[in-house]
Amino acid sequence: MMGRREHGQAQLFYAFDLDDAVPQDHLVRGIAAVLDLSWLHVELAPHYSNTGRPSIDPELLIRMLVLGYVFAIRSERQLVCEVQVNLAYRWFCGLGIEDKVPDHSAFSRARNERFRDSNVLRVVFERVVAACIRARLVGGEGFAVDASLIEADANKCRSKPGSEWDKDIDASTARRAVREYFETLDDAAYGKASPVAPKFVAASDPAAQWTGAQKSKAIFAYADNYLIDTKHGIIVDVEASRAIRQAEVGASRTMIARTERRFGLKPDWLAADTAYGSAENLAWLVEEKGIAPHVPVIDKSAREDGTFSRSDFMYDAKRDCYVCPAGAELTTTGRVRDGGTLAYLASVNDCRVCPLKSRCCPKTPQRKVPRSIHEAARDVARHIAETKAYEQTRRQRKKVEMLFAHLKRILRMGRLRLRGPRGVQDEFTLAAIAQNLRRMARLTAQAAAA
Incomplete structure (x- = not known):
């Protein structure tokens, strides 16, 4: 019934x-x-x-x-x-x-x-990371680093061209986001990241970067930088920065150094994409930190006009010279030029009678080959890129990209709510806490059920 x-x-x-x-x-x-x-x-x-x-x-x-x-x-x-x-x-x-x-x-x-x-939100984040370490969810052998753009709470219609932005504003009467902008003018992650003035500046959040990196449309954005341990994808550090490559590379160094200082963790290797493959950054990883860079090298030496590229010249480390395809030597004066490079020049007399001149330097009397002062670190990265371990770390690096996809699609953080560098850092820190807690809860439950 x-x-x-x-x-x-x-x-x-x-x-x-x-x-x-x-x-x-x-x-x-x-x-x-x-x-x-x-x-x-x-x-x-x-x-x-x-x-x-x-x-x-x-x-x-x-x-x-x-x-x-x-x-x-x-x-x-x-x-x-x-x-x-x-x-x-x-x-x-x-x-x-x-x-x-x-x-x-x-x-x-x-x-x-x-x-x-x-700074209690930072303390909560670090205590969650410490709990992950105690639970043996952090291996500490390999890290991956990357950055993702998060749209800022700023309106293009109310922005000004960067050339018209007036920095002579009374900070005592300005809004909080504007005051924080002035506080970060000397910060490597913001004002000092690049001397180039942005195309547009948002009056409501001047620290937000006008960028077209997403290719679909230009937006005001911040960069959310993650440093993760590749064992289980635990976020070991998070940092907000301007949405430009120089700031993101600087943020990666800050996170690596801070993780070592706070938790005593220094990875054997670091996986990253090409944006982190500059000569200066590779030298910092190899020479200062002793970390193997599993990073593609930024190399623009290849020529597309049919003439010999730099890779066609063999470097002799003992004699500090390059040997051209015809067997002639290219030497350097040792003077470091702009960009941190040395110029290796061939003899005009050798080039004049060389049968390969039309394929080497048809428009100049002699061939010149630039070499970075950090070329040794670049060579280390090139050698690693030829190993089987590099193929594995390329796949492991995808874990950080998956975290950003989870951040935007599942946690719905496609656009920021808070303004200013400190507000943005709070949002990024809370999101990283949430992602670590979700993963730690799931992995702990799986271990208990096993």
Whole structure:
């Protein structure tokens, strides 16, 4: 027979356990098991007064922010609504069924004041990485680095040409994003990354870079830089920078050095794409850090007019000279030219009578071959590119690209909400925390089930 639900008098008392309402296989349980915030109150204590009205618990705010990034809730207003009605979210945040959810404005105040002053989001990220290391999810042998453009919260219609941008603005009366822009003018990841003035500057977020690198359309954007361990794709460092190659390469050095300093991790090899294959960067990896560069070398020496390229000349390291296809020597004065190169020149007399001159230097009296002062490091990278290990690391490097795809498609971070370098860094850090927590929860659950 058909059942019917009786609509009688409501119960006067309920026996309700919130823990019973959350499924055992819900993602919040896995994340709660690996996220430890017991240290948070001690860390933030110096940034709160000993008198006055008690503030909203900072652990609650952090848990809600993490929750928003884990489940791709991009609006803090929407986050408050979701926590209000979702029992699993309430359980994760430690809220009872009748507890009040903080107003969305509390996040802005905490983030712009105590969280920024204490750099607590960075501390949360590093503690999550440390937990991944303790769980043996980080191998430490091989790292991969890459950057992805994230559209800034800036409007092209309200921008100005870079040549018309007036930097003589009173910072004390300017908006926060503009003040942060001035603070980063001497930062290698922003102002010092390139002396070239951008084509356009957004008045609402001057640090955002106008770029056409996405090829579909030009946008204002920041670069999200990830340094990952290739064993399980754990993000060991994250850094925001301008959306230009020089800034991204500088960010990679910052992350490598910081990871070694904070966790004692220095990889045996680093995988990256061609953008990181400049002579200076390869020399830094090989000579200063002792890291094998699994990176394609930026080499523009190949000629397309049918004449001999630099690869047709053999370098003799003992005599410090090049030998041309006809057997003549090209020597150098040792003077370093702009761009960090040495010029190796052949004798005019040798070139004049050479039967191969038409295929070597038909328009000049003698042949010149440039050589970088960091050519030894470039040769190391070229040799690695010929090994079988290089083929394997090329595939492992795809893990960082998969993380960026997950960031944009699953976590819905195709466009930033916050402005200014510090706001952008907060967003990138929270997203990296969310991705590490999701992966750590999944891998830990798999290990327990095995």
